[in-house]
Amino acid sequence: MPDPAVSRSNLSPVPLMQLSTGFWAFKTLAAADELDLFTRLSDTAGITSEELVQALGIHPRPAEMLLTGCAALGLLEKEGSRYRNSPLAEEFLVRGKPYYFGGFVKMLDKRLYPGWGKLTEAIRTNRPTTWDPDRQASLFDGEDPAMLAFFWEAMHSISTFTARALAEAMDFGRFRRLLDVGGGSGAYDIELCRRYPQLRATVYDLPFVTEIAAGKVAEAGLSDRIEVAAGDFFADAVFPGGHDAILLSMILHDWSEAKDREILRKCHEALPSGGVVIITELLVNDEKTGPAPAALMSLNMLIETEGRNYTPAEYGAWLDELGFRDIRTVWFDGTGANGAVLGYKG
Secondary structure (H helix, E strand, O other): OOOHHHHHHOOOOHHHHHHHOHHHHHHHHHHHHHOOHHHHHOOOOOEOHHHHHHHHOOOHHHHHHHHHHHHHOOOEEEEOOEEEEOHHHHHHOOOOOOOOOHHHHHHHHHHHHHHHOOHHHHHHHOOOOOOOOOOOOOOOOOOOHHHHHHHHHHHHHHHHHHHHHHHHHOOOOOOOEEEEEOOOOOHHHHHHHHHOOOOEEEEEEOHHHHHHHHHHHHHOOOOOOEEEEEOOOOOOOOOOOOOOEEEEEOOHHHOOHHHHHHHHHHHHHHOOOOOEEEEEEOOOOOOOOOOHHHHHHHHHHHHHOOOOOOOHHHHHHHHHHHOEEEEEEEEOOOOOOOEEEEEEEO
């Protein structure tokens, strides 16, 4: 038997230090993005600390610290006295580039970071902290238009890369028509249709969202294969028909079990025999011990919604009760999801 005293002597608070200071790295990234550092450095020979002082009109002390911090995080590279964007920053943190990730950074910084500061309150009250359910109909009701723009920009970037991971993990070659329920900006549909030339898709979402999707689809040159259908998946009695696959991407974690079952019931009714429903999420494992991204996203749902991140077993049980068959989970490594639960209509 190991000596407990010896085992305890090997313990270190280093993991706790890393957990406790995690926000340092995030706020460094958020500040650099807010100051447009990466956009300023794009396609240049870089910048010195002294030049950053002049460009931003700031004191030399914080200028040097910011550049050092970003370099330490892998966001900048240094050659001689000049700092330039790392490949990661150049690809994803420069405004105007196709996969700009700054919208997500801004949403986290301006909306979710303050909400997480009230996490204990959310745990005690079981109520969101980023909006007031007593005064607002939903988290989007009365939201600052600029913040909503950040949200949709963020979701498009995250969904694009998650869709690519899903497309590699699951063969969509047998499907002809995809209904993307709560499809947002249409990022999944764009990526899946690009990879599978036989596929056509419909983005089904609220009217103001489908306007965003139509614009993104047009930019991608896929308006002939991807259409939009305005609606409300709670208020509408039935979903648009004529599709042999239905996608629910990062939708069900927003809602309670009762509402999720209702959404899945409508999916079952809309599908033909042999049709499939695809639930993509950051799935919590069946033991409810992780993985950490899914477990922490679930807490994010606590401060933002009435939902949580569910397990494959929970989704599987709901699908089985509705009459879906051949239920299985496909795992992958995506930006916004780690797997998909599939169920086929008998």
